[in-house]
Amino acid sequence: MIDFEIPTPIKRQVQFITMLGEQVMRPVARYYDEHETERPWDYINLIWPTVRDRGGRSFSVDDTRGSVDKDGKPRPRIGYLMLAHTVEALSWGDAGLYLCTPGGALGGAAVDATGTPEQKERFLKRFGEGEPKWAAMAMTEPHAGSDTAAIRTTARLSEDGKEWILNGEKIFVTGGLMAARESPGFVVVWATVDPSAGRAGMKPFVVESGTPGMTVAKLEHKHGIRASDTAAIVLSDCRIPYDNILGSAEVAKGDDAGHKGFKGAMRTFDATRPLVAASALGIARAALEFTASYLKDRGVKVRYGIAPHLQTAMERDLIQMEMQHRAAWLLVLKAVTKMDAGEDNALEASMSKVKAGQVATFVSQKAVELLGPEGYSCKLLVEKWMRDARINDIYEGTGQINRLIVARRLLGYSSRELR
Numbered sequence: 530m531i532d533f534e535i536p537t538p539i540k541r542q543v544q545f546i547t548m549l550g551e552q553v554m555r556p557v558a559r560y561y562d563e564h565e566t567e568r569p570w571d572y573i574n575l576i577w578p579t580v581r582d583r584g585g586r587s588f589s590v591d592d593t594r595g596s597v598d599k600d601g602k603p604r605p606r607i608g609y610l611m612l613a614h615t616v617e618a619l620s621w622g623d624a625g626l627y628l629c630t631p632g633g634a635l636g637g638a639a640v641d642a643t644g645t646p647e648q649k650e651r652f653l654k655r656f657g658e659g660e661p662k663w664a665a666m667a668m669t670e671p672h673a674g675s676d677t678a679a680i681r682t683t684a685r686l687s688e689d690g691k692e693w694i695l696n697g698e699k700i701f702v703t704g705g706l707m708a709a710r711e712s713p714g715f716v717v718v719w720a721t722v723d724p725s726a727g728r729a730g731m732k733p734f735v736v737e738s739g740t741p742g743m744t745v746a747k748l749e750h751k752h753g754i755r756a757s758d759t760a761a762i763v764l765s766d767c768r769i770p771y772d773n774i775l776g777s778a779e780v781a782k783g784d785d786a787g788h789k790g791f792k793g794a795m796r797t798f799d800a801t802r803p804l805v806a807a808s809a810l811g812i813a814r815a816a817l818e819f820t821a822s823y824l825k826d827r828g829v830k831v832r833y834g835i836a837p838h839l840q841t842a843m844e845r846d847l848i849q850m851e852m853q854h855r856a857a858w859l860l861v862l863k864a865v866t867k868m869d870a871g872e873d874n875a876l877e878a879s880m881s882k883v884k885a886g887q888v889a890t891f892v893s894q895k896a897v898e899l900l901g902p903e904g905y906s907c908k909l910l911v912e913k914w915m916r917d918a919r920i921n922d923i924y925e926g927t928g929q930i931n932r933l934i935v936a937r938r939l940l941g942y943s944s945r946e947l948r
């Protein structure tokens with residue numbers, strides 16, 4: 530049976546984050562949008578004790594693994610379900626600030642998806658200790674975005690075989706500055722150990738912050754999520770320990786070698802795409818709730834039970850926004866529930882990302898439209914939510930790329946047959 534009841538630990542966490550969103554994030558959201566290069570240390574320092582006191586748990590996927598219910602039966606894992614609710618609620622507070630929250634983020638997800646148990650212990654444990662830390666993931670390059678197989682960053686073994694030497698350029702790395710320079714964090718860099726092998730040669734490497742040869746070359750000036758940094762990172766003869774390659778160094782051979790080599794990246798995206806979708810829907814909910822309440826105060830009351838031709842255009846718009854939002858959220862819940870159950874969720878991950886990216890853009894644009902000039906004005910946060918929403922249809926695979934993945938899965942085509 531499908532259970533839509535939200536587990537109590539998640540409810541409590543969402544209540545706490547909602548309070549944080551209202552009292553801490555919203556009041557400074559405009560400031561950090563306007564002061565893009567300033568790091569939001571007041572927000573970071575406020576949220577850090579909470580993250581640390583939970584052993585980094587708020588943002589860990591291990592939340593309830595191994596726990597039992599009152600009858601002693603093992604509870605289903607709800608780590609990703611918890612994460613989706615957490616990310617949604619933080620993004621409801623402010624999506625840019627959410628991306629500055631200390632924790633493993635995309636880099637941590639890559640370690641979780643591709644690392645050995647020893648590597649997970651070594652690299653992920655630190656997020657609940659000491660000072661705030663960040664991790665980022667660098668896949669995109671100037672000539673390789675959607676076509677990830679085209680990456681040119683190389684990793685070659687040193688002569689004594691004890692180190693990897695990385696060379697290349699990565700762009701648009703979310704949280705790259707915080708992970709590479711401002712904390713004892715790390716960047717997971719995707720590089721090829723064999724350029725002739727295509728996808729099969731692609732491997733993830735953990736490059737610790739401050740490693741000589743890794744530099745932040747520039748920061749992007751952006752349309753939305755401006756509180757978060759987006760960095761270009763150069764790797765120049767950057768030497769890292771041999772053990773920092775995540776998983777195996779072996780390059781798979783045979784017909785499905787590319788598929789095998791790329792599995793780690795795909796598994797990372799299966800975990801993170803529903804979370805990007807959750808972030809999109811947090812922004813959409815902020816816009817939807819604000820618009821509904823603003824219009825209600827001005828006499829617009831949605832009459833749900835009556836025929837559409839009797840409703841006003843505004844009522845129909847609000848119902849459309851709500852309906853689309855709910856449909857997208859159900860897809861996210863399905864994607865994370867399958868992830869928690871250890872089932873293949875690639876189809877649902879891409880579906881939820883496509884739908885949520887589209888819904889967040891639709892809902893936030895409609896909000897600006899329905900509020901008229903007030904919506905477009907910087908007096909309210911609505912125009913900012915519209916800008917913040919847009920990225921969710923771009924990173925972690927664009928809407929078009931995720932539609933391709935969905936089509937391949939539904940129709941049974943390989944990536945070579947349908948591209």
Ligand SMILES: Cc1cc2nc3c(=O)[nH]c(=O)nc-3n(C[C@H](O)[C@H](O)[C@H](O)COP(=O)(O)OP(=O)(O)OC[C@H]3O[C@@H](n4cnc5c(N)ncnc54)[C@H](O)[C@@H]3O)c2cc1C
Pocket residue numbers: 635665666667668669673674675676700701702703704751759920923924925926927928929930933948
């Ligand atoms: C703010 C921001 C943060 C980011 N953070 C990260 C990060 O942390 N780590 C990281 O590695 N990357 C990150 N990215 C990069 C992001 O993932 C890429 O921008 C994205 O994958 C698209 O790649 P591209 O920019 O090269 O566009 P292109 O691949 O050049 O695509 C351009 C357009 O063509 C379309 N297109 C491309 N191929 C096809 C096809 N086969 N069929 C149909 N349409 C197609 C795309 O959908 C898009 O609309 C970030 C980007 C931004 C803007």
